[in-house]
Amino acid sequence: MAEPNVAEPGRECWITGIGIVSCLGEGPDAHWQALDGGKAHRDAATYAPYIVHPLAPMSFDAQISKKGDQRQMEPWQRIGVYAAGLALDGAGVKGDAGILGRMDMIVAAGGGERDLAVDGAILTGLPKAPNADRFLNERLMNDLRPTLFLAQLSNLLAGNISIVHGVTGSSRTFMGEESAGVDAVRIALARIEAGQSDIALVGGAQNGERKEMLMLYEFGGFVLKGEFAPVWERGTHAGFALASMGAFLVLESAAHARARGAKPLARLAGVASTRSDRKPGAVTAALEALWRKLGPATGTSGMAVISGATGVAPATAEEHAFLGAHQLVVRATGTHIGHGVEPQFAMNIALAALAISRGHLFASADAGERPLDEALRSAVVTGVGHWRGEGLALVQAVGTG
Amino acid sequence: MRDKMGRPIVVVTGSGLVTSLGAGKADNWKRLTAGESGIRAITRFSTETLKTKVAGTVDFVPVEPLSAPDLSERLAEIAIEEAITQARIGTRGNFPGPLFLAVAPIELEWPQRETLAKNSGANEAVGYDDLLRAAATGRFQPFHRRFVFGSVGEGLAEKFGTQGSPISLSTACASGASAIQLGLEAIRRGETDAALCVATDGSVNPESLIRFSLLSALSVQNEPPQAAAKPFAKNRDGFVMAEGAGALVLESYDAAVARGARIYGVVAGCGELADSFHRTRSSPDGKPIIGCVHNAIADAGLTPADIDYINAHGTGTPENDKMECLGLTAVLGERVKDVPISSNKSMIGHTLSAAGAVEAVITLMTLEEQRIPPTINYQVPDPAIPIDVVPNVARDARMRNAISNSFGFGGQNVSLVLAREPA
Numbered sequence: 001m002a003e004p005n006v007a008e009p010g011r012e013c014w015i016t017g018i019g020i021v022s023c024l025g026e027g028p029d030a031h032w033q034a035l036d037g038g039k040a041h042r043d044a045a046t047y048a049p050y051i052v053h054p055l056a057p058m059s060f061d062a063q064i065s066k067k068g069d070q071r072q073m074e075p076w077q078r079i080g081v082y083a084a085g086l087a088l089d090g091a092g093v094k095g096d097a098g099i100l101g102r103m104d105m106i107v108a109a110g111g112g113e114r115d116l117a118v119d120g121a122i123l124t125g126l127p128k129a130p131n132a133d134r135f136l137n138e139r140l141m142n143d144l145r146p147t148l149f150l151a152q153l154s155n156l157l158a159g160n161i162s163i164v165h166g167v168t169g170s171s172r173t174f175m176g177e178e179s180a181g182v183d184a185v186r187i188a189l190a191r192i193e194a195g196q197s198d199i200a201l202v203g204g205a206q207n208g209e210r211k212e213m214l215m216l217y218e219f220g221g222f223v224l225k226g227e228f229a230p231v232w233e234r235g236t237h238a239g240f241a242l243a244s245m246g247a248f249l250v251l252e253s254a255a256h257a258r259a260r261g262a263k264p265l266a267r268l269a270g271v272a273s274t275r276s277d278r279k280p281g282a283v284t285a286a287l288e289a290l291w292r293k294l295g296p297a298t299g300t301s302g303m304a305v306i307s308g309a310t311g312v313a314p315a316t317a318e319e320h321a322f323l324g325a326h327q328l329v330v331r332a333t334g335t336h337i338g339h340g341v342e343p344q345f346a347m348n349i350a351l352a353a354l355a356i357s358r359g360h361l362f363a364s365a366d367a368g369e370r371p372l373d374e375a376l377r378s379a380v381v382t383g384v385g386h387w388r389g390e391g392l393a394l395v396q397a398v399g400t401g
Numbered sequence: 402m403r404d405k406m407g408r409p410i411v412v413v414t415g416s417g418l419v420t421s422l423g424a425g426k427a428d429n430w431k432r433l434t435a436g437e438s439g440i441r442a443i444t445r446f447s448t449e450t451l452k453t454k455v456a457g458t459v460d461f462v463p464v465e466p467l468s469a470p471d472l473s474e475r476l477a478e479i480a481i482e483e484a485i486t487q488a489r490i491g492t493r494g495n496f497p498g499p500l501f502l503a504v505a506p507i508e509l510e511w512p513q514r515e516t517l518a519k520n521s522g523a524n525e526a527v528g529y530d531d532l533l534r535a536a537a538t539g540r541f542q543p544f545h546r547r548f549v550f551g552s553v554g555e556g557l558a559e560k561f562g563t564q565g566s567p568i569s570l571s572t573a574c575a576s577g578a579s580a581i582q583l584g585l586e587a588i589r590r591g592e593t594d595a596a597l598c599v600a601t602d603g604s605v606n607p608e609s610l611i612r613f614s615l616l617s618a619l620s621v622q623n624e625p626p627q628a629a630a631k632p633f634a635k636n637r638d639g640f641v642m643a644e645g646a647g648a649l650v651l652e653s654y655d656a657a658v659a660r661g662a663r664i665y666g667v668v669a670g671c672g673e674l675a676d677s678f679h680r681t682r683s684s685p686d687g688k689p690i691i692g693c694v695h696n697a698i699a700d701a702g703l704t705p706a707d708i709d710y711i712n713a714h715g716t717g718t719p720e721n722d723k724m725e726c727l728g729l730t731a732v733l734g735e736r737v738k739d740v741p742i743s744s745n746k747s748m749i750g751h752t753l754s755a756a757g758a759v760e761a762v763i764t765l766m767t768l769e770e771q772r773i774p775p776t777i778n779y780q781v782p783d784p785a786i787p788i789d790v791v792p793n794v795a796r797d798a799r800m801r802n803a804i805s806n807s808f809g810f811g812g813q814n815v816s817l818v819l820a821r822e823p824a
Contacts, residue, residue, distance in 0.1 A: 072680065105675070109571075110550055112508040116529050123518040123527040133447035133607075136511060140608055141450065146615040150680050150810065154506040154550070155571045159811025162677040168689070171675035171813060172579055175506060176551030176569040183568050187583070194590040211529035216509065218536040220545030273566040275558060387545070388555055389566055 013192045014257050014264035014398060017091025017250030018350035019083040019203070022337045023053040023243060027086060028354050030056075035351070038365025040336040042228060042241060043209075049225040050218075052208050053243035053338030055079060063089075069164055074113040074151035075244075077160050080205025080343075083246030084161045087201060091250035092262055094165070099260075102169040104197045105161060106188050108180035108204035108342040109173050111154035114212050118143045157205060167201055178308070179273065180204070181345040182383045182391030186271040188251050198256040203248030204343035214242060222312050222386050230335040230366045231311035232320055238313035240386055243338025247347035254398075264398045266353040269378075270294045273391040283318040286390040287382070291326075294380070294394045302377030304361045306352045307332040308344045312386045319384050328380075329372045331364055345383040345391060352379035352395040402654045402823060404669075405702035408589040410823050414662040415488025415650035416762045417480035420749040421457035421643055424479050430766055433774040434795040438627035438748050440641050446607050453619040455626040456605045457643025457750030464603075470507050472603025474553045476646035476755075477502070481561055481599055488650035488662060490595060491562070498593045500563035501583040502554045503576030503600035505754045509548050510606060517541065553601070563597055573809030574714075575673075576600055577647060577757025578817050582671040584651045594656035600758030601646035610642060616681060618718060628778050630751075632715035632744035633722050633790045635783035640716040643750025647758030654823060666765040667820040669802065670701025676812030683724040689814050690728030697804060697816035698732070702824065705732050708740060709800035710773060712764040714808045715744025716751050725806065726786040741798060743791040747777040757807040761817055764805045768821045772797050 020027065023041040024034035034040075044051045060078050063085030064070050070078060088094040093103070122139045129135030150156050155173040162168050174180040174187075184202050191197035207213075217223045217240075224239035231240075251268060272290045276282035296303060305328045309316045323330050333348055340347060355361050356379060361372040377400050383391035402410050418425065421439030422432040432439075439457045445467075448454035462479065464472045491497045514532065520540070521531035535541065546552065554567035572579040577600030584596030613619050620629040620639035631637040657664055674696060676689035683690060698705060714725055730737045745763050752759045767773055772795055779792040805817045 111506050114508075119514065120526065120528040123514060123532075124525070126515060126518075131449070134449045137447065137450045137607055137611070140611045141615070144608075144611065144615060149612040149616065152506075153571075153573065153810065155573050155809070155811045155813065156680065158675075159680055159813070162675045162812045163680065166677050168675040168677050168812070170673045171572065171811070172583075173571045174568055175504070175571055176554055176567070177549055179551055179566050180569070183566050186566075187568070190590055190592065191586065196586055196590070211533055212509070215529065215533050215536045216545065216548060218533060219541050219543075219548075221539055221542070222545070275555075275566045277559075387549070388551060391566070 011193050011195060012254045013189050013268045014252050014254050015249055015266050015268055015353045016252045016257050016262045016264050017087045018265065018353060019085065019087030019090060019248040020347060020350050021055065021079060021083050022245040023056055024337060025056045026058055031351065032354060032362060035336055036362040038363060044228065047214060050214050051224050051228055051241045053241055054209050055244035064164055072147060073160055076113055076205050076207040077151060077157045079207060079244060079246040080157045081160050081164050083203065083205060084201060084248045085165055087248035087250050088165055097166060099199060100166040100168065103167050104170045104200040105158055105167050106184040106200065106202045107158040107173045108184040109154040109157050109175060110206060110342055112152050113207065113210060115148060116211060177341050178344060178383055178385035179389030181342045182273045182389060185346060185349060185393065186273055189268055189271050192251055192253050199252045201248055201250055203346040205246035206244060206340045206343055208242035208244040208338065208340065220387065224311060231309045231316060231332045232368055234311045238311060240310040240312055240339035243340045245337060245340035245343055245347055247343040247350050249346055249350060265357040267396045267398045268393065269396045270394040275389055283315050283384055283390060284322050287319065287322045290390060290392040294392055296378065296380055296394055300378065302374050304329045304331065304372050304376055304379050306348045306379050306381045308348050308383040309334055310339050310386045315384050319382060329370050331369060335366060348381045349393050349395060352381050355379065356395060356397050410654035411585050411588045411651050411668045412654050412657050412664045413649050413666045413668065413765055414490065414652050414657050414664060415484040416665065416765060417483025417648040418759060418762045419459060419476045419479050420645040420759060421459055422749060425483055426766060433748055433763065434772060436775050436777045436793060436795065438777060440626045440629055440750050442626050445605065452621045453610060453614050454623045455629050455641060457641060458605045459603065459644040468510050469505060469604035469606060470547055470552050473504055473601040474556045476603050476644065477557055477599050477601035478560065480646040480648035484648040484650050490650055495562040496597050498563065498595035498597060499565050499587060500554065500558050500567040501580040501596060501598045502557060502567060502569045503580040503754050503758060504553045504569050505602050505604045506571055507548055507550050507552055509544065511608065513544055571754065572813040572815065573811050574753055575757055575807035575809040575813040575815040576754040577759060578807040578815035580758060581649060581668060581761055581817060582815060585668050585671055588651060588653050595650065595652045598651055598758065599648045600755040602753045602755040603644045605642050605644055613642060620717065630717050630747050631778040632717040632747050632776055633783060633786050634779050635781040637717045637719060637722060639718050641750040643752045645749060645752040645755045645759050647755055647762045649758060649762065666768055667823050668817065669820040670697050670818035672696025672700050673815045676814060681810050682720060687724055687727040687731060690724060691731045693814035694728060694732045694804065694816045697818050701818035703802060703818065707802050708804055710767065710803040711740060711742040712760050712803060712805040713742050713744045714806040715746050717746060721808065722786060726788055737788055741773050741791045742788050743773055743776045745774060757815065761805050761819060764803050764819050768800055768803055768819060771799060
């Protein structure tokens, strides 16, 4: 576990830009309006019986101007490069070569978007091939697009952000489902607070509209099927609804932001993560330990929780009980935007920062989620992985730490 | 003890190594300094119709069933065992620090897809709907655990009892160096006194090989296999895929001394700089490579004049070796002809995600033994690369500071500065 972050004066970390795309649309306003209005967009038909939250229809041209660049990417990369561009725009650093050339980047990525038609044709032909090994080699050599590899490689989301947006200070890609998303933000924050970095782009992207990805999670029985229900109410009918989304944050030391006149949305005051063994009670114990580490006082006024609960049992039930015991006002965004796995934590930090910047929490259509009858000053963001990994972040209004 | 910038000095108190030449540092060192090659004809799968038929596979480690994550995890275990045994740190199953793991991206492989297809009940054409139906039976539950991206990191964190959330990372062929960099930074921040930095790759399988082959990145000189990897030679024609793992126990100097640990070397600095020119090619002006090496030297509080040896990325592709020479010439100036610059990949091939850590371990041995393993297969010098590659035969040399370079697809550049002793 990381030690608590104690930032020196001027090294506290601000969120100065967010870039978010999901089934609710793109950008802060679209997300705010949809969440506040209790809207969701999901698709129960295309991948029936699986329910997914598809990306809202959008053109990528506004952030990826060259069609040639778009063609070099698979959808997960396009979503991410687009969201990264929105974050850079939001922070006011888009096109600023001086800053981008020393901006650090940590991307949480999956990858491996496959050519389903090629895979299907090979699997169909293999049993009939007189020489199966030869058949596989021939088909792969002839049918795989050479550039598909680059569109699949995990670190090529970061690579494409470097190419399209010019972020080149550093480029690191973390893998490992939800934990990758938590630790990407944790490390970026730790580096800024320690003076190892002044400004960083951190986040991730997923295309959830993929059968091979549904399959990976369906092996373990983690995917939501049949009837939709809010994440807290899935009970024994548990699972997560895979989502397409991209989420990036621009994190920056307060001193660096002040020097360039950038306004913060909120302060990222802490991130902590751990790995429990997921025996009964392990998620609860992990959350307790992380909560103590981040140190928000129970009963803090103007505080809410933006939960990344997946809807998977029993982790979501343990988180629900934990948050209930702390008597906190909660919003589980997974009900509305689904589960994006790697980018989910950055997305929820972005939504927390957005709500704090507007001074109040968005409403909830979920009867179990109470309103917050006071100004929102801080938020705890949870990120409990569907299978492994637990994380918390503390987001505060600037000046309230 | 702090460095010039007032940061904790980070030392290596244990390391471990597996390559196609063998398991363990002693065996590898003997073979590396003898100029032996671990590259061989691929026997793991049929290479019929493939252009490239050689690789540096690790065939002496039995893994059943065989998949890239299974073999990668096993290779990492062997390297970690050696590193922890040497460092005498922690207790069995309880390493007192975090895990930073460089590992290739993981996905389901062809044998599993075929198993699913057979169990899908599909009559004629097989598609992903059929595979999904098979997945939904719950009979293939272990495939989830094995093929999620965090799979290998989870297994290693469990087995060795590392602290906190294990970080799995990929910066393509620079991944191993990035793992060391993350450990270095965590210790410098004072977050931990120790870190386990590991890089592993066991992904020589048909599709991985074909993907690189389709990008024309691989050597197609299959006969004899041992001569396929020819870094810096004029007749170089691509890299040779290979497997292996490297593990390092990093500690703050103070913590190492306090517990009486032996210090085997220093991670003095690290630099990185991404390249925005192209997905697979370096910027023709070499600026990102030059900046990366400069950043590493500056981070170590040194100047280019302090660098005595360079463990090159040296893949043996026409492009890499030319650009690396260009970059090093810009950094070292006239000294570029005098500073030995060798490539371990001539013997062990390109261990991909593992390379940065594998070669860091070898570089540390090079400093410790004051002897440089050669660049073998250097028969036809390239006039465009007028450097001392330590051709074909190992050589003794006096060295204090060395650089280990790692560059990867996606514009990834990472350089480490390794030193024999604290400055």
